[in-house]
Amino acid sequence: MxxxxxxxxxxxxxxxxxxxxxxxxxxxxxxxxxxxxxxxxxxxxxxxxxxxxxxxxxxxxxxxxxxxxxxxxxxxxxxxxxxxxxxxxxxxxxxxxxxxxxxxxxxxxxxxxxxxxxxxxxxxxxxxxxxxxxxxxxxxxxxxxxxxxxxxxxxxxxxxxxxxxxxxxxVKEGEILKKLDECEKFFNGKIKESMDLINKLETEVNSLRSLNKNFSHEEVQEMVSLRIQNQESEIKLNKQIKEASESLEMLKSLTEKLNQKTANEEGLVKERDVLKEQVKDLELKIEKLNDENNLSKYENENQRTISELQEKLQQKDGHISTLESEIEDVKREMKSLEQKFKSLEIDKLELEGKNDILAATLEEREMQLNKLSQEAYSSFRTPVRKMGEMVDEFRKKSEDGIRILSRRIRVAEQLHNETREWYKKTREKNEQDRKDSELALHSIKNMISTVSDTLSVSETFGLRFVEFCEAFTNRVSKVSCEINFVKDWMRRKNGALVQVKKDFDELVVQLDDKENEILGSRQKVLKLESKLRDLEKIVKEDDETLIVLKEEKREAIRQLCVWIDYHRGRSDFFKKAFFELLARHQRPG
Incomplete structure (x- = not known):
């Protein structure tokens, strides 16, 4: 053009x-x-x-x-x-x-x-x-x-x-980059304008978010109220249907009893009892109707009928005319109850239609929610996977650390058991050595006693005694050397036992330290598990916030699409007007 x-x-x-x-x-x-x-x-x-x-x-x-x-x-x-x-x-x-x-x-x-x-x-x-x-x-x-x-x-x-x-x-297409380089200068100026527009749109989006939140909250409340109303209406319908069926059965029984009534007093007494039961039932019905419908006219009529029935019951048993009037009243009530039953059936049909509509709307909204949840799950699957991988890696590391600690504990327990066994064996050996040394000393004492006896007895044998004494002294010196050697050996053994006790005490201290370390590691593991729970909660909260942000983003995109469609319609309108003007000018005359 x-x-x-x-x-x-x-x-x-x-x-x-x-x-x-x-x-x-x-x-x-x-x-x-x-x-x-x-x-x-x-x-x-x-x-x-x-x-x-x-x-x-x-x-x-x-x-x-x-x-x-x-x-x-x-x-x-x-x-x-x-x-x-x-x-x-x-x-x-x-x-x-x-x-x-x-x-x-x-x-x-x-x-x-x-x-x-x-x-x-x-x-x-x-x-x-x-x-x-x-x-x-x-x-x-x-x-x-x-x-x-x-x-x-x-x-x-x-x-x-x-x-x-x-x-x-x-970059795979060089032409796009060249053209983008050519257009960068122009778009730098336009970007500022677009940023202003974006700021305006952000304010609009915030307002729309608030409106959307209010609207969604109101929709949820409406859905809940509709469900509650639906349930209440169904309960009321069931109650009213039961009451109508009971009233019809009672009316049928009344008509049968009135047709089969006799002039006997027993029949009148039975009818009196039946009427009393009817009065009680009517009182219960009036209370229910007062709670449900608050129908003042119907209550007044029922109260009047109850007062009339009570007055009639107080009268004599032989008044048949009163019974006939009661039959007529019952027939009127039958007609009114039949009309009510019909109206209740109509209300039931209407409520069933409303229930069907509500069920359809609920199903549609549930389908929409399922679609949104599926889309959110598919779009935010990657961050969840990453968080799951991080959690799995953390769990693996913690499990490896726990395994290493358990192995160290087992090794320490084995060392402790080995040291206990070695201590028991050394103790048994020392006890045996002590017993052997005591026996040797006892034998030496016996020998000394025998020598002293021989010296006292055999004074005459002096020379021999001297010889024997020299031999004895040699032997005694040897025995004394052996005794000293045994004493030194006992001292060494006692020192070794003391050292073993010290080593045992040190091992006990080390085991206590390791047990404390194990307790500390367990506390750390508990802390890490609590951190894992906190991280899982944070992940869930992030997922919820991401879903909310996605819904807000979609709402903003929808508003932008509406805005674009509006401006396109306006542009089409101006184009049509411009073409119509050109067509008018091109026409002759």
């Missing part, structure tokens, strides 16, 4: 005189404004695209026009410029002014045009329309291609964000 518009201007300049050049230059300024608005509302697509790095083409008249919008759109890279209603109103007023000026120019020039020129212009317009359509098709195709590339770019960014900002983006 832009090229068509420029060609029309070129034809007008050829047909006009030199005096009309100033008027056409005045319209060119308005045309520039219209071209800016047309750049934001391209006929080829429903989206708004900015006029970025547009290539200019020279026509036959030497004029330069804007042929095609750049394939890079703010929508393709997720950057949308905010256009308020005031700016749209200004652009619309500018377009109306331009169209009015063109209409005046066309009215002035149509008188001077010949039919041959009109036909040529019409042919030219048709050809230009075809070119515009082809250009729009090409533009839409280019936009689709770059949208696909943009989606791939964002997918890769999402994949890399999960790896803790370790971006390993490999």
């Amino acid at each position: 832009c090229s068509l518009y420029e060609d029309l201007r070129g034809v007008k300049k050829k047909c006009n005189n030199e005096e009309d050049k100033e008027d056409i230059e005045s319209t060119s300024s308005s045309y520039s404004l219209s071209m800016e608005s047309a750049a934001y509302y391209s006929p080829g697509s429903g989206s708004k695209t900015p006029n970025v790095d547009q290539p200019k083409v020279t026509t036959t008249d030497g004029q330069r026009i804007i042929s095609e919008n750049s394939c890079y759109s703010l929508e393709a890279l997720g950057l949308k410029s905010p256009y308020k209603e005031d700016e749209r109103g200004g652009t619309a007023e500018k377009l109306m002014k331009v169209t009015d000026n063109l209409r005046d120019c066309l009215v002035e020039k149509e008188n001077n045009k010949s039919p041959s020129k009109m036909k040529a212009l019409e042919d030219r317009i048709i050809a230009l329309k075809l070119e515009v359509e082809t250009l729009n098709c090409q533009k839409s195709e280019h936009e689709r291609e770059y949208k696909g590339r943009h989606d791939e770019f964002h997918r890769r960014l999402k994949d890399t964000s999960g790896l803790q900002l370790e971006f390993a983006f490999k």
